Amino acid sequence: MTVLVGPNNQGKSNLLHGISLGMKVIDQLAIGVNPPRASPRRSPMLFHPRRRELVNDFDWERDYPLNLTTRSYTSIRFEFRLDAKEVTDFQRIIGSRVNGTLPVEIKFYPNKPPSLSIPKPGKGSKSYAAKSPEIADFIKKRIKFIYVPAVRTVDQAMQVINQLASERMNSLEEDLEYQDLLRKIEDKRSEHFRALESSVSTRLGSYLSGFEAIEIVGEPVSDFAAVRDILIDDGARTSLLQKGDGVKSIVSLALMHDVAEHTNKDRQVILAVEEPEAHLHSDAIHEIRKVLAQVASKQQVILTTHSPLLLNRSHVASNILVQDNRARPTKRLEELRDCLGVRPGDNLSSATVSILVEGQTDERFLRKILSEKSSRIEGALIDGSIKIRPSGGGSGLTAAAKHLLIEPTTMFALIDNDNDGKNTLKKLGDDTLVPVENIFLVSPGGFFNKELEDFYSKEIHHRVMNQMFAADVASFEPWNDEKKWSNQVKPFLRTIGKPDDTYTVDTVKIRLVEEIERVGTEGLNPQASPILDSLVARLEKVVI
Structure with a gap:
């Protein structure tokens, strides 16, 4: 978006x-x-x-x-x-x-x-x-462009609705029964037009010198699919034309969502919406944000806005700053604050829930798995109510928690169950930074010395190792009960003549999480499920 x-x-x-x-x-x-x-x-x-x-x-x-x-x-x-x-x-x-x-x-x-x-x-x-x-x-x-202007008069609202409805009705063009009926109607109408032409021609011949012929051209029969009105029953059955601008906006955006869901896979829709927040109550803006984010997951969405609620918080560079005859991607949230006139108390960067993790691959893993396990959490991740924050390691996680104390956010933490994790856990507890009920350890099977990569299945490990190194991976057992994952992968790399430096190990981590993003929960170690299910249940209690 x-x-x-x-x-x-x-x-x-x-x-x-x-x-x-x-x-x-x-x-x-x-x-x-x-x-x-x-x-x-x-x-x-x-x-x-x-x-x-x-x-x-x-x-x-x-x-x-x-x-x-x-x-x-x-x-x-x-x-x-x-x-x-x-x-x-x-x-x-x-x-x-x-x-x-x-x-x-x-x-x-x-x-x-x-x-x-x-x-x-x-x-x-x-x-x-x-x-x-x-x-x-x-x-x-291959592309259908739909534009919704900010000023939504009655005529403009119906124009947009007709445009959206006609796109949804395109499937009728492939309905053979419907097309056959249209041909029959056209033939029957043409018979009456020809009869009328013949009758009028006889009269015109006596009125107009040099008259030769007349042809009556009707509106296309296919225009039967056009929308004349939409009736809304919200306690009183009323025409959309008599509803307020906010209702017209919401109906237009609901139709957009439907079009995006049902567009032919070979044809993309580009939705361009000018100030979708116009005429809407703040609660409705939150709902519109979710709709736009869901549409953007399948189609391209471009919008203009003055509302901080509608910014793309997941990808800051997708917010284009238009100022002084220039348009450029935004680099920092601070630029958006200044541009929109958001004051510190408006808290543009805060989220309802912040999940602290150690690394970037941890964030990618958790985003995929949580979204697949809970549609509520997926929606909160999309609209920015939940943010997963990589901290660069155990010590960085503690610093990130301290930084977030000034924001109105509920903190969670997912920590490796190793010596570094124990130190982080102690600091979080000593400073009462994260509530104990919101701290989760990577401890599949209840074992110590575990890292997030121990959440991945053996099949995922073997497939990735084979793809990367074309080596016999049968001897690689990622779930040793006593050794950390990194202390298991390094000897394996050395046995096949590969370096065991940080860069190589991190590359393996990236390939593993890419595979998880592809297959989702199917790629989990069965022993990881109780921990992740517990995290999901706790998050769902906190997220509104």
Whole structure:
């Protein structure tokens, strides 16, 4: 999820409008509509793909960047990343090969239609230009762009709802029974139109000199799928058009969620939402945050916001700071605080629950397993209510706990059951940093000298070791009751001629957690389950 943040009047909305305009042009070029010439003041208008009505999206005097006054055009550039199948499809359909990235430039002029090109040096650029409709069609069939503006009037709300509903109803295009019924309705309607044409022609022939024929064209029968209204029963059955802006926003976002869930796997949806918090109570904003995060797990989401609640806390760099005619990824939470005017008391960095662990691989392991074991915990991890905080080792864990004392967060700790872990446990207890009921030891089977990697199954260990070193791993027994995991893996590495330094051991840890992220709870040591289940039960009592 990409979040555009910044002070008012700095260009956040313009960025979304630009993306929307560029994607709309791609759609228009894909269906072969030739926009008419416009006056020097206005860029060519675009046809609505269904109703064929003119939609004026770009005003040259209003929208042309003032710092580019010496140029005769302005442009929007996209960069689409293609997977292996899409690269193959592009070569088959377009006849040219791309290396996994498809750059596209849309140019707007003061007195001629917009154009699409592929910025590529050399002779290939001309062949791309000749195939711009095919390239636009290639993109359109793989991406659906949905834009929800901040000002949600009745007409705009219904436009968005129709757009979302029509995307959901696309499956009807593959329903043979439905298509057969449409053809029958069209045939029956055409019979009546032809009869009406014949009757009117007889009369017009006597009124108009030179009259030859008349043709009556009806709205597409397929427009039956359009939504005329939505009725909400919340104690009183009422049209959505009569509901407040907050309800319209929530319905639109609920439809977004549904579209994201049911979109064809070969077609991605990009949801662009301007200020989703607009018109909403704070409780509703929390719910919207969860919905957007869930949608973002499957589709691409871009939003603008002034609310700290909607920032992407899991990936700080996904928050794009728009300020002083620049847009750049945020590096630190402090930048977001300053940008949004959040004061220290607003506590942007705090979470309801903080789980302290020793290392980065511990964090990745715990995030995957907890999410799989509990949907409530998964939701809390997504929306930032629970944060797993790597501390860089036992001593770092104690320091992290002291730092968090100033924040309103409930602390948990998962600690290796070894000598270092015992020292950390003592410090946590002496300083009463973490409640004893929230401290969990890595002690599968109740044994001492255990590290988090002892939570992994033998099969995971053997598979990873074999993939990494192509060695006979049958002799490697990761669950020795008396030895630490690291003290078992180092002798094994030496026996197969590999270094046993920190870098190699850490690389093994990373490969192990990558395998756990792939297979989930299936890769657990059975003796780990009681400890992890106990942690889940305790967390679920704390998380609201």
